[in-house]
Amino acid sequence: MSPRARYGKARALDQLAEKKHSNSLLQEAIDAYENVLSLGASVPDKLFVEAAERCINRMRFKGEEQRILFNTFIDGQ
Numbered sequence: 001m002s003p004r005a006r007y008g009k010a011r012a013l014d015q016l017a018e019k020k021h022s023n024s025l026l027q028e029a030i031d032a033y034e035n036v037l038s039l040g041a042s043v044p045d046k047l048f049v050e051a052a053e054r055c056i057n058r059m060r061f062k063g064e065e066q067r068i069l070f071n072t073f074i075d076g077q
Contacts, residue, residue: 003043006036007051014058023062030058 001009010032017025033055036043043051 003036003039003047006032006039007047010036010051010054014054026058026062030055030062033058 010029013025013029013032016022017029033051036051037048037055
């Protein structure tokens with residue numbers, strides 16, 4: 001599969017994760033972005049930057065979401 005096709009799969013998983021509010025799909029999207037990045041030099045520079053930025057964004061979002069859930073759990077006890 002080409003780098004662009006892999007990026008397209010990552011974006012599709014990302015959008016589906018948002019629509020379904022699914023952490024498991026979000027993790028699949030992050031894994032798919034990392035898969036694009038793992039191709040290294042075979043990925044066009046612009047595509048590499050887009051995949052990296054989106055991957056970082058999704059990782060940060062997931063981290064924030066986990067922190068919010070943790071704080072809600074702690075505050076609720």
